[in-house]
Amino acid sequence: MTFPTIRPRRLRHTPALRRIVQETTLDPADFIYPLFVQHGENQRISISSMPGQFRLSVDQLAAEAAELKSLGVPAVILFGIPAHKDPVGLENFADDGIVQRAIRALKAANPELVVITDVCLCEYTDHGHCGLLNEQGYVLNDETLEILQKVVVSHARCGADIVAPSGMIDGMVAAIRGALDGEGYSHLPVLSYAVKYASAFYGPFREAADGAPRFGDRKSHQMDPANAEEALREAALDVAEGADFLMVKPALPYLDVICRVKERFPELPLAAYNVSGEYAMIKAAAANGWLDEQRVILETLTGIRRAGADLILTYHAKEAAAWLG
Ligand code: PBG
DSSP states (O other): OOTTTOOGGGGGSSHHHHHHTOOOOOOGGGEEEEEEEESSSSOEEEOTTSTTOEEEEGGGHHHHHHHHHHHTOOEEEEEEEOSOOBSSOGGGGOTTSHHHHHHHHHHHHOTTSEEEEEEOSTTTBTTOOSSOBOTTOOBOSHHHHHHHHHHHHHHHHHTOSEEEEOSOOTTHHHHHHHHHHHTTOTTOOBEEEEEEBOOGGGHHHHHHHTOOOSSSOSTTTSBOTTOSHHHHHHHHHHHHTTOSEEEEESSGGGHHHHHHHHHHOTTSOEEEEEOHHHHHHHHHHHHTTSSOHHHHHHHHHHHHHHHTOSEEEETTHHHHHHHHO
């Protein structure tokens, strides 16, 4: 049977009909809001390449937590800008480090807020790389794992709810799982940036978090944008190592990867990171009046969910939650 008996337009006839046949939903509960925290007092510094995003000092976080609660956004992911950088990134696991202080402030302000910490070295090292380096500037793998173990235990002690290693260091999930379990944090989940590409879309973030490599690039650990089969291998390894959530990053140029990872591992919640460059592109076009900002943002987030992401890390979280009401 076909036209004229079959008419798909029947199901699009009224807003109410369209609503009951809608397949993908978008809810503020799906969002994880990235926060940049820095030292100082009363600091709310605009990030020029990410209009509407700020670097905040710790005293600003209680208000932020309250706003997120009223909007129904359940979770944040923290990025810290340390006071000092050195080859190891010592502030990364210091008890009074910037992220450690931010976790305590957020949990004090709203114990129900899910506080996720990004776990990497690049914001803390003076060379800006995601691990310890050898003389040739190569990111050392196993030596870096020991630092990551110290960082997650430090975050756990401060009350973090989830740790999220983002460095694409081999074995990072197993190393972190072992360290947490050994210190009495066997209940703490690991959200692995399992599939993270060496992407130019991180440009604005590197300004925001001051985490750009001082030389070279991240291609010896982050993935080649041309590869998708390899993404399944990365995801499988992290599942085997005990990851509780998987992530694909960036989101928009990798919707096929999101879809394939979700198909292969439907039993794990999957996050997608709608990264800084994706945000900046929409903001720039909207500022020029070239796009309908609200519709484009909601369509973008819906597309990421439709591809298979359960959760979206997005700088649009607050505005989108407000629009979704
Ligand atoms: C590494 C990290 C990066 C991002 C999140 N975690 C930067 C990088 O890998 O160079 C990028 C996020 C974004 O662009 O929004 N700690």
